[in-house]
Amino acid sequence: MPEGAFRRIAAAEALAFMIAAAEQARPYRLFDTRDADSYARGHLAGAEPLAERDLGHWIDRLLRAEALLIYCYHGHASQEFARIFADFGYSEVYSIDGGFEALVQAMEAMRGALPAGGDTAPVTSAPLQEFMFREGFTTPDIDAVADNGMTPLMKAARAARRELVEELINLGADLEARNSDGNTALWLACFGGDAEVLRRLIAAGAQLDNQNDNGATALMYCASSGRDALVELLLGAGADASLRTLDDFRAVDLAATTGSLRLLRHTA
Numbered sequence: 001m002p003e004g005a006f007r008r009i010a011a012a013e014a015l016a017f018m019i020a021a022a023e024q025a026r027p028y029r030l031f032d033t034r035d036a037d038s039y040a041r042g043h044l045a046g047a048e049p050l051a052e053r054d055l056g057h058w059i060d061r062l063l064r065a066e067a068l069l070i071y072c073y074h075g076h077a078s079q080e081f082a083r084i085f086a087d088f089g090y091s092e093v094y095s096i097d098g099g100f101e102a103l104v105q106a107m108e109a110m111r112g113a114l115p116a117g118g119d120t121a122p123v124t125s126a127p128l129q130e131f132m133f134r135e136g137f138t139t140p141d142i143d144a145v146a147d148n149g150m151t152p153l154m155k156a157a158r159a160a161r162r163e164l165v166e167e168l169i170n171l172g173a174d175l176e177a178r179n180s181d182g183n184t185a186l187w188l189a190c191f192g193g194d195a196e197v198l199r200r201l202i203a204a205g206a207q208l209d210n211q212n213d214n215g216a217t218a219l220m221y222c223a224s225s226g227r228d229a230l231v232e233l234l235l236g237a238g239a240d241a242s243l244r245t246l247d248d249f250r251a252v253d254l255a256a257t258t259g260s261l262r263l264l265r266h267t268a
Contacts, residue, residue: 006082006093011102012109014069014094018044019139021067028067031058033077034100044071044103045136045146055084064089071096071103107133124171128164131156142173149179150188157185157201160194165201175206182212190218190230198233208239215245223251228259241267 009017021028031050032043039049050058050070062068068085072078075097082095096103108129124132124140135155136146143151153173156164165185169175176184186206189198202208209217219239222230231251235241241251241264252264 006079006086006095008075008079008097009094011096011098011106014071014096014103015106017067017069017094026067028069029062031068031070031081032100033070033072033081038073038100042134043100043136047071047136050081055081059085059088062090065091067092067094069094069096072099073101074099075102104133125167128152128167131161131164142168142171143177145177148181151177151179151185153177153185154179154183154188157189157197158192160189160192160197162194162196162200165189165197169200169204175201175204176210178210178212182210182214184210186210187212187218187221190222190225190227190234193227193230195229195233198230202233202237208234208237209243211243211245215243215247217243217251219243220245220249220251220254223260223264224254224256226257226260228257228263231260231263235263 018028018030020026030044030047032039032047033050036049039047068082068090070078070081070085070093072081075095078095078099082093085093098105124142129140132140132144132152135150135152137144137152142153145151146155151174153165153168153175154177156168175186178184184206186198186201186208187210189201208219211217217239219231219234219241220243222234244250250267252261252267255261255264
């Protein structure tokens with residue numbers, strides 16, 4: 001790429017670049033130049049928000065040889081941002097034609113082209129495909145990892161999307177994958193607060209007593225956040241109330257309500 005220039009690439013080419021870079025452990029930066037509300041509603045995994053006021057910060061911080069990919073709404077504003085980076089000496093800068101919507105369409109086309117069976121990714125429903133993309137997953141892998149080590153099952157459980165949790169379980173999603181804090185989908189279901197999602201994970205065989213990086217279990221979380229109905233559900237399923245955090249607290253020690261204290265009193 002000539003010095004001072006940037007390259008426009010199609011959305012499918014951009015996705016292929018990111019997938020290849022991930023496989024090769026090659027670092028790159030991905031920027032989303034849309035407004036904050038659009039970014040919050042959905043963005044690609046790893047994409048960082050970029051506004052004009054942020055340019056000075058990034059230009060001072062990024063390595064000149066680092067690959068930069070930039071997208072906007074439709075592929076126009078991203079060209080202006082790309083041109084600025086190129087003018088400041090960045091040697092590999094890409095503006096993604098068609099912007100975010102083109103990336104959505106390219107991801108859907110990529111998933112639709114995958115055959116069922118064998119070693120390929122399982123066929124997923126249109127609602128699950130849309131959910132995964134909007135939540136930042138750039139591959140059709142049902143155990144893919146996005147921000148904070150979150151998998152599709154974790155995000156669906158946290159969002160209380162019962163139908164998606166059911167589909168992911170039936171597709172064989174990893175029930176015991178841990179995010180960056182050491183929590184599994186079971187914990188995220190407790191965070192989401194939907195008892196039916198929690199019951200489905202338990203019925204599928206999810207481990208009740210995973211301890212995260214602080215030694216806390218889902219039971220401890222539910223007790224500490226006053227989710228009495230979920231405390232009762234976990235205890236009924238056989239959750240171990242005797243486990244302790246790294247700070248030596250049990251679920252009963254963390255109980256935030258009298259309801260949880262009553263449920264856990266026999267463990268004191």
